[in-house]
Amino acid sequence: MPTAVVQTEEEEIKAILxxxxxPNRDDPTDIIPPNVTGWRFPSEKKSSDASSLQTGDEQYRRPVCNWTGVICDPIDGSITGLNLGDGFYVGSLLGIYGGDVGADRMDLRRNEEIILHKRRRYAEAAPAMANARRADDVSTTSPTTEIIGPIFPSSIGKLRSLRFINLSSNKLRGGVPNAVLQLPNLQIVDVSMNDLDGTFPHFESEKMLSLDISKNRFHGPLPEHVFGHPEIDSTTAPYLRSVVKFDISHNSFNGTIPLDGTSAYYDQIAMHDEALQNLKYFDLGFNIFTGTICNNIGNFASLEGLFLEHNLLVGTIPKSIFRESGPLPLTQLYLQQNLLSGTLSDGIDRLVNLVELYVDGNKLTGPIPKALCDSGFNLPFLIDTQTEHECDAISCPVNSASREGIAPCTPCPDDGGFNRYIGQHNDECRGAMSEIQILDLFYESLHGDEWLDSSYHWKKASPACQRRGVECNEQGQVTEIVLPSLGLRGHLRPEIGFLSKLQVLDLRNNQLKGFLPSDLRFAPLKLLDLRGSRLQGVVPPLLCIQEGINGNGVGPPGTDINLLYACENIICPKRTYSSIGRASLPENEGEDGIQCLPCYDDHAALYMGRDQCSDIFLLKMQIRRVDAQKRLLESFSIILALIVVCLCAMRCRRKILRNAIWADDTGDLVLDENDDNDHDGLHSSLPVQRWVSQPVHEGEYTVDDWTVAYSDREDSRPMNRSMELSMIRSTRSRFPDII
Known part of the structure; x- marks a missing residue:
């Protein structure tokens, strides 16, 4: 009997695997290489070919722990690992058959090893990396057969003893099943390079060491509990103390990186955050993250690789990563292709272990610090390691560019133009631009031909000062651009910040989208009005501290400097609003300024610069629209229920009175003692009655005067007085309080 039970469990496990x-069980020979042990269906599920049956049965009957890629505990025989990555499904299993494990991939053949480095690729390879499917994934398959990947089987969640899973490059579809997310002993998970989708999969194992979900189709913002938000208890993100590698690159995650504040693991006594202290590899590259790089990254005491490239991050490089009190042990820092601004600090040279530093493709200014030029950075990536200018190995200087933004660099055309950013790529190396050219770019990017008022349509290359909505000074230089409520849509061009005399930019109540360019800090703006737009992200920090813009830096004596140079003075952040779409400091002491107040409405919360919320306002108090709708629905439900109850009561009373009540000459109600449920006899002796409602309103209640009326039947005998039955019912339902 025990043998039969074991056999049953064994077959169940095989069925799961x-x-x-x-999807290709009818012809597995084209999918599973012949030198792969196991992974065959039993004979009753295959064709009738005798040799095929014999081979398949022989492979199927092998103990599951002998199947290729299945790892079992040597003591109790339980399955602890599925090492089926790198194209097992499409013809290669762990490099055994036509496949190869790249140097930048996690190698689970030695399950104790986690690769904690990354290799930068050329920009031309980026689109291929972002796609979950690679050409070499199908190189060993039949050219006439389309491989349809399986949906991630939820039954794998039944293997409760699993400690690591490698299912990379297997074209898995769908989301990660909850049963797999709930496996309690997982330490290493690699499901990279598949077609998985959905929001961030939250694994619940508190033993997690390595999580790699890169190169899939996951999307949406990261939940706050991913990195241990202070309001989340430790059971919600149990792996924060153990995780070593966290790789979610090459997906479509968006929003800000939720690293603000301390985590649930913060020790108040020791003033030390225990979360992510073992984290060594942190890869969020090739996503759509916005906002700034949080200073909290400097708390990850063991961090060796920080990869944030190819996102939409703004602001400066946080100094917390190279603080004097204890710089991070970083060996790789990938920040290229973002919207970062500011300068490259020479404090980075305190990162004594740093080997690779990539910052090209941002909006950084200034020279490369000499201390960094002598550090020998980026040698693994450079083609020509004997570059003449050592600083170019980090980033091409201003007024130069290259294919990758680093050596070898070529000077930009010497035509009087000036490209102020370091690390520019070839397509960004433009010559000098006139104000007319800048306005033409501005007009084209905002769909000028579709502006609501045709009198504002600009002719290409026309004089700047002759364009409606544009004001100039006596020297013919643009000082104001005022184009409110004209249906402008599209992205605000960064070149607009290069108008050297621009003081007013009023684009309120249009359909601007995208992000606020930090380049606006170069223009001497006094007024920037972008209320009612659809801008996302955050205000670039260097724009927040720009003196004079929207009264920035000007306020009554004693005003907090954080208010003097608040980003809200530029534009209200998402989830907030004000009457002018931004905050405004009071002019005199004791006066009230304008603040950005919270918006409850989720739709308004998506954008910056809201001058109103679509919530309901009652007595100047904001009410969540969803709450109002919910309360209103509840009220209607209550009213409807009351109506149904009243109608049922009326019907029952009407039936009783019709069948059992009549009035004598004195007007008293008398039951027919001879009725005995003989309705025919009752109808022959009682008048035919119809009930007529004559409502009389008294206060907040309605008194319905129910009166007996008579029919015109000949056998109806008159009554001395009509029978009146009064029934009081509530017709007014109190609308529930809305908070």
């Missing part, structure tokens, strides 16, 4: 090859 075979779900990975279920």
């Amino acid at each position: 075979l779900e990975l090859v279920e």
